[in-house]
Amino acid sequence: MDPTTVAQVIFYFFAVLTVASAAIVxxxxxxxxxxxxxxxxxxxxxxxxxxxxxxxxxxxxxxxYVGGILILLLFGVMLTHKLYDLDLKTETFQFFxxxxxxxxxxxxxxxxxxxxxxxxxxxxxxxxxxxxxxxLFMREYILPFEVAxxxxxVALIGAAMIVRRRRS
Amino acid sequence: MIGLNHYLFVSAALFSLxxxxxxxxxxxxxxxxxxxxxxNSANINLVAFSRYSVASLDGQIFAVFVIIIAAAEAxxxxxxxxxxYRIVKSxxxxxxxxxxx
Amino acid sequence: xxxxxxxxxESFVPEIVLTVALLLVVLADISLPKLRTRVTFLVTAVGLxxxxxxxxxxxxxxxxxLFYNMVALDRMAVFFKGFxxxxxxxVLLAAPGSKELSSTHLGEFYALLLGVTLGMLLLAxxxxxxxxxxxxxxxxxxxxxxxxxxxxxxxxxxxxxxxxLFGAVSTGSMLYGITLLFGLTGSTKMPAIREALASxxxxxxxxxxxxxxxxxxxxxxxxKTAAVPFHFWCPDVYTGAPTPVTAFLSVAPKxxxxxxxxxxxxxxxxxxxxxxxxxxxxxAMNWTSLLILISIITMTLGNIAALRQDNLKRxxx
Numbered sequence: 001m002d003p004t005t006v007a008q009v010i011f012y013f014f015a016v017l018t019v020a021s022a023a024i025v026x027x028x029x030x031x032x033x034x035x036x037x038x039x040x041x042x043x044x045x046x047x048x049x050x051x052x053x054x055x056x057x058x059x060x061x062x063x064x065y066v067g068g069i070l071i072l073l074l075f076g077v078m079l080t081h082k083l084y085d086l087d088l089k090t091e092t093f094q095f096f097x098x099x100x101x102x103x104x105x106x107x108x109x110x111x112x113x114x115x116x117x118x119x120x121x122x123x124x125x126x127x128x129x130x131x132x133x134x135x136l137f138m139r140e141y142i143l144p145f146e147v148a149x150x151x152x153x154v155a156l157i158g159a160a161m162i163v164r165r166r167r168s
Numbered sequence: 169m170i171g172l173n174h175y176l177f178v179s180a181a182l183f184s185l186x187x188x189x190x191x192x193x194x195x196x197x198x199x200x201x202x203x204x205x206x207x208n209s210a211n212i213n214l215v216a217f218s219r220y221s222v223a224s225l226d227g228q229i230f231a232v233f234v235i236i237i238a239a240a241e242a243x244x245x246x247x248x249x250x251x252x253y254r255i256v257k258s259x260x261x262x263x264x265x266x267x268x269x
Numbered sequence: 270x271x272x273x274x275x276x277x278x279e280s281f282v283p284e285i286v287l288t289v290a291l292l293l294v295v296l297a298d299i300s301l302p303k304l305r306t307r308v309t310f311l312v313t314a315v316g317l318x319x320x321x322x323x324x325x326x327x328x329x330x331x332x333x334x335l336f337y338n339m340v341a342l343d344r345m346a347v348f349f350k351g352f353x354x355x356x357x358x359x360v361l362l363a364a365p366g367s368k369e370l371s372s373t374h375l376g377e378f379y380a381l382l383l384g385v386t387l388g389m390l391l392l393a394x395x396x397x398x399x400x401x402x403x404x405x406x407x408x409x410x411x412x413x414x415x416x417x418x419x420x421x422x423x424x425x426x427x428x429x430x431x432x433x434l435f436g437a438v439s440t441g442s443m444l445y446g447i448t449l450l451f452g453l454t455g456s457t458k459m460p461a462i463r464e465a466l467a468s469x470x471x472x473x474x475x476x477x478x479x480x481x482x483x484x485x486x487x488x489x490x491x492x493k494t495a496a497v498p499f500h501f502w503c504p505d506v507y508t509g510a511p512t513p514v515t516a517f518l519s520v521a522p523k524x525x526x527x528x529x530x531x532x533x534x535x536x537x538x539x540x541x542x543x544x545x546x547x548x549x550x551x552x553a554m555n556w557t558s559l560l561i562l563i564s565i566i567t568m569t570l571g572n573i574a575a576l577r578q579d580n581l582k583r584x585x586x
Binding site: 004007008011015018019022023025026031034035038041042045048049051052053054056057060061064065068069072073075076077079080094095097098099101102103105106109110113114118119120121122123124129132133136137141144148151152155156158159160162163 | 176181
């Protein structure tokens, strides 16, 4: 097989993996299944980043989403249920209205995407991006970078404050 | 050949699934998962545009910030969920009903 | 270090003062166990007043774009900055007297207040979609925490949980709208977005994409300014939150949200220099009347709903 076909097959594999596991996240009746399906979604998205030549971002996605946010969500699931409670059922409500909204959103977006002429300034070559991203953070994006650090500090204070137990 | 629209379609599917999850789930942690799907779909858009049409790293930088914000937001949201669980012993949103909007 | 950035810092003193005050509050809260309630209050008060003093002279400084066009310094931004700092200062004065709040530990409250003020200043002056999104999230996240400040109170917690879930969804869809706009125009800077749209970016099949993007972005702003149809969180949150927080939330973030909305639609979207023919497809959507319509509906519904509310705080919503 020529490389283009292989690339296509791999792309479709990861695209289907991402969307199918996202569907499990949304439709599964077990919280634990949802959480683990989310793992595959995040992995699939990271693989798509690799396809798009975003190496730094793919690593970030793995470290922060899979290693951080997902673990956090799993803790959330575990801490809000009794541990021996194995079937963590989760209920749904407004299923059909929700489904209709989803179908409408999907139709609108796909219609828009296929019709729209996006801006085209050529393709970015597939070079490693880490150095360039680091330089941009220190130059054009210095202000958001610093603001993000203050933002994280505030979030840290807030989260610690909310869960801290009452002192006697 | 795989092009821009392939990625945009994947992202649109993720976005609408996320909206569905947010609308139909009772469990607060599950709603959070839906929100993460929405943020991920936006990130795919950003990186895909960055690669195929804008030809700069602006989109990728934006995506890095989105990931940072998503992590902070998830942490705070889970802190609030846990705090709520301690009081109500449930994380289902229909239990949050002492305030009738 | 680029000398331009150092020059920009001169026009950025209020924000820097607030950040320093925030750090001092956190440090004082940890290191001075006995005095901390008083010291943190004083540091916050001095920080806010100093920021206000540094903001006033900026009013005559003329228009500038700072930090590689991330934030703008113009009369509107400075006016809103002064107003927002003043609002935070009034809340600060009310905080120690509040029964709900004084039973809890106030050090973190002051830190959060400084954080939300900083976020609002940035929000009111940002001209880059990234900066806008970041500062909007900063304001929102801090508001969620402030609403849930009474962590042993069921109502406060519920209000906070609903607020963060609605909030995260609306900012999430706003983000998706921003990405579509980014794909349409190739930039996150509002002036560049305007130019791209003016030079035919909104023609043909792209009008639909623009409409969808704008609707999604409007959802985020609508949440922040509590406009119809995103107003429903308001009564819940106002009832559940501690009273000074309610007072604060009902004024300050809305003002910041409106400031951004004005900037977004009049600096990012509208254009007076383009010829009418290019503009026709775009102005058909008629932002101004849409906004007026939304605000009229908001006010009317608000008043009608207020008649039926017995709770005073809900009435404020």
